[in-house]
Amino acid sequence: MIPRLTPVTTALLVIITAVWGYEAATSAYLSDQRMVDLGAIVPGLLQRGEYFRLIAAMFLHGSWLHWFLNSWALYQLGTLYETLFGSGRFALIYFVSGICASIASSLYQHGPAVGASGAIFGILGAFIFSIRRSPQYRHQPWTRSLVGQLIFWIAVNIVIGFSVKFIDNAAHIAGLVTGLLLGFLPHRVPPPPPRNMVIDLPPSAPTQNQP
Numbered sequence: 001m002i003p004r005l006t007p008v009t010t011a012l013l014v015i016i017t018a019v020w021g022y023e024a025a026t027s028a029y030l031s032d033q034r035m036v037d038l039g040a041i042v043p044g045l046l047q048r049g050e051y052f053r054l055i056a057a058m059f060l061h062g063s064w065l066h067w068f069l070n071s072w073a074l075y076q077l078g079t080l081y082e083t084l085f086g087s088g089r090f091a092l093i094y095f096v097s098g099i100c101a102s103i104a105s106s107l108y109q110h111g112p113a114v115g116a117s118g119a120i121f122g123i124l125g126a127f128i129f130s131i132r133r134s135p136q137y138r139h140q141p142w143t144r145s146l147v148g149q150l151i152f153w154i155a156v157n158i159v160i161g162f163s164v165k166f167i168d169n170a171a172h173i174a175g176l177v178t179g180l181l182l183g184f185l186p187h188r189v190p191p192p193p194p195r196n197m198v199i200d201l202p203p204s205a206p207t208q209n210q211p
Contacts, residue, residue: 061115118175
């Protein structure tokens with residue numbers, strides 16, 4: 001069987017990497033003001049009509065490690081979800097979860113915040129119910145292991161988020177809840193048949209407030 005392409009995940013990774021390359025080349029990630037100028041989440045953005053920040057912040061990162069961990073998590077989760085459930089469904093969940101995470105961040109955080117983690121948490125949440133409700137996948141032997149890994153990493157990241165001050169847990173939880181709800185969406189077309197695959201999920205990097 002020829003593996004399905006994952007154009008949305010690939011495009012997201014290319015854009016995120018290009019944006020990080022610009023941040024690194026210009027040292028923008030070292031300055032709060034530069035990150036705000038580029039589109040970081042700030043308090044009161046909804047009241048001021050700065051809606052572009054809801055999406056722009058999803059492509060910005062606060063350090064090379066922040067970028068790398070988010071990109072690695074997106075690569076593993078995104079390619080798998082997009083392969084199993086389709087590009088359209090993946091794109092919808094990723095962006096809706098990311099936007100809801102950005103809104104939550106603007107309401108509950110006091111400083112600039114950036115990162116794709118809210119959207120990644122959305123995919124984590126959507127995975128659980130997408131698999132459990134799928135007539136093709138829910139009885140496969142690998143699904144129990146996958147769902148267990150997903151729940152484990154969700155719990156680990158949420159606990160870490162409450163323990164580390166600079167982590168934007170409001171964005172994480174909002175993205176997760178949005179993804180869980182979107183995971184209930186019915187499939188308009190049958191997903192592709194399952195294939196044997198090895199799944200190893202790392203924890204996602206936190207959405208990061210700028211120091």
